[in-house]
Amino acid sequence: MSPPDFDHAPIHWQTDKASDYQDIYYHSAEHIAKITINRPEVRNAFRPQTVRELIDAFHRAHLDPDIGVIILTGAGELAFCSGGDQRIRGEAGYQDDIGVEHLNVLELQRQIRTLPKPVVAMVAGYAIGGGHVLHLICDLTIAADNARFGQTGPKVGSFDGGFGAGLMARTVGLKKAKEIWFLCRQYDAAEALAMGLVNTVVPLAELETETVAWCRQMNRLSPTALRVLKSSFNADTDGLAGIQELAGNATALFYTTAEGQEGRNAFLEKRAPDFQQFPRRP
Numbered sequence: 538m539s540p541p542d543f544d545h546a547p548i549h550w551q552t553d554k555a556s557d558y559q560d561i562y563y564h565s566a567e568h569i570a571k572i573t574i575n576r577p578e579v580r581n582a583f584r585p586q587t588v589r590e591l592i593d594a595f596h597r598a599h600l601d602p603d604i605g606v607i608i609l610t611g612a613g614e615l616a617f618c619s620g621g622d623q624r625i626r627g628e629a630g631y632q633d634d635i636g637v638e639h640l641n642v643l644e645l646q647r648q649i650r651t652l653p654k655p656v657v658a659m660v661a662g663y664a665i666g667g668g669h670v671l672h673l674i675c676d677l678t679i680a681a682d683n684a685r686f687g688q689t690g691p692k693v694g695s696f697d698g699g700f701g702a703g704l705m706a707r708t709v710g711l712k713k714a715k716e717i718w719f720l721c722r723q724y725d726a727a728e729a730l731a732m733g734l735v736n737t738v739v740p741l742a743e744l745e746t747e748t749v750a751w752c753r754q755m756n757r758l759s760p761t762a763l764r765v766l767k768s769s770f771n772a773d774t775d776g777l778a779g780i781q782e783l784a785g786n787a788t789a790l791f792y793t794t795a796e797g798q799e800g801r802n803a804f805l806e807k808r809a810p811d812f813q814q815f816p817r818r819p
């Protein structure tokens with residue numbers, strides 16, 4: 538008899554009743570937060586309000602010490618996200634309720650990169666345009682077998698020359714990244730797996746179960762090791778901001794040591810610090 542598979546057991550999400558999001562859902566259970574773009578009528582395209590709410594939800598999951606891993610997904614089976622809502626695209630960005638034009642998804646991208654917890658994209662259906670970039674930014678991607686991936690920028694008069702181009706090239710290689718952007722083709726889940734764009738492909742009916750299993754496995758590991766690894770993977774791509782994130786982790790760890798605390802204590806006690814007591818390790 539095989540042992541019980543707790544990783545794939547059902548999960549019972551708690552809905553957050555306190556938040557008044559219009560465009561997203563926030564669920565949590567077992568140290569996992571699940572953030573869902575809920576605009577299925579437009580294949581989960583985002584508007585400035587959607588992005589504002591996503592930033593708020595990620596901030597919340599970031600600050601919650603009970604959350605170890607975050608899932609980003611889209612409502613329904615037809616799409617993860619179809620990028621910026623083209624119906625409200627103005628002359629210089631996406632218009633909010635009072636007509637101000639934004640490209641605030643770029644802020645969300647940076648937030649997911651620097652958030653010190655693993656973020657997993659759970660993709661059913663289309664991940665297209667800015668929605669494709671969002672899954673790319675996430676640390677891992679679990680795809681359903683109905684997933685379809687691609688960029689449309691040069692077709693609809695847009696492009697993402699930041700992470701959308703640079704991180705794509707580092708993920709799938711330069712030639713493939715240029716193909717994705719220059720030809721605006723769509724790729725099925727098997728092709729995405731073959732080019733290293735996703736981590737695994739599962740039947741649609743098993744998408745959430747498998748994603749949760751991966752999250753449960755990560756939640757059993759050292760949060761500090763995962764945190765420092767994430768910033769290490771991102772450091773060179775993200776330049777000084779990446780080094781800042783990695784170094785910030787070193788500073789936070791240093792603060793927890795007696796050596797780091799000696800400096801603070803000496804200042805508060807108005808005496809000279811005694812760093813001679815600490816070893817110069819090889």
Ligand SMILES: CC(C)(COP(=O)(O)OP(=O)(O)OC[C@H]1O[C@@H](n2cnc3c(N)ncnc32)[C@H](O)[C@@H]1OP(=O)(O)O)[C@@H](O)C(=O)NCCC(=O)NCCSC(=O)CCC(=O)c1ccccc1C(=O)O
Pocket residue numbers: 578579580582615616619620621622623624640642643663665666667668670689690693695696697698701
């Ligand atoms: C996603 C599709 C391939 C799905 O096709 P299909 O299943 O056949 O459904 P449709 O009938 O086409 O769509 C159903 C319904 O949804 C509407 N819709 C779909 N996508 C959008 C959208 N992005 N905006 C608005 N509305 C959308 C569609 O019109 C239908 O509505 P009806 O009323 O029923 O007609 C297909 O829908 C598709 O190709 N969609 C468009 C994909 C696209 O081109 N997206 C925009 C890419 S550009 C972008 O995302 C920029 C983002 C950004 O902010 C940015 C800015 C600066 C730098 C970087 C970025 C960045 O990329 O992040």
